[in-house]
Amino acid sequence: MVRLLEMNVKAVTVDQSGSFLVLLTDNEEKMVLPISIGPFEAQSIALVLQGQTPPRPLTHDLLKSLCENLGGTIEKIIITDILDSTFYAEVYVQHNGSTIVLDSRPSDAIALALRCGVSIYMAMKMVEFTYNYQDIMEDQTGGETH
Secondary structure, X not given: OOOEEEEEEEEEEEOOOOOEEEEEEEOOOOEEEEEEEOHHHHHHHHHHHOXXXXXXXXXXXXXXXXXXXXXXXXXXXXXXXXXXXXXXXXXXXXXXXXXXXXXXXXXXXHHHHHHHOOEEEEEHHHHHHOEEHHHHHHHHHOOOOO
C-alpha cells in the first residue's frame, strides 16, 4: 500500500516568471509542494479559497454536480507522481459500493477536492520535491526584516 501524507492548499500565487502556482503544505506547515497550474485553474481554486461562488458553474462545479447526480461521491485526491516536470494526480470516486480511480491533472483534482470538502494527499515519494516552508515564505516576503 502506498503511504500518503495529507496536504492542505495554502495559497495560489504567481512566481517571478508570471506563472501560477498552487502551494500545498503538510499539516504542520513544515514542507510545501509548489505545483505550476494554468490561469483558469488558479482562478477556480482561488474562488473557493476566498469563499466566493461564481454566478454560473465553472467546470469543476459541473464535475461535482455531475458526479453527485449520478450517485457518486468524491472520496479523496492523491498527488501521485511527477515525470518530466509534469505532476500527476488521481481522483477517487465512490459509486455503487466500489471505488473508481480517475487520472487527473493536479490542478483539476485540487479544485474538485476543495468544492467537495475532501482530503488532498500526496504520495510519500513526492516529499523529495517539496521545499522547506519557512524558506518559501521568506522568498515570498523578500526575506526577513531586521
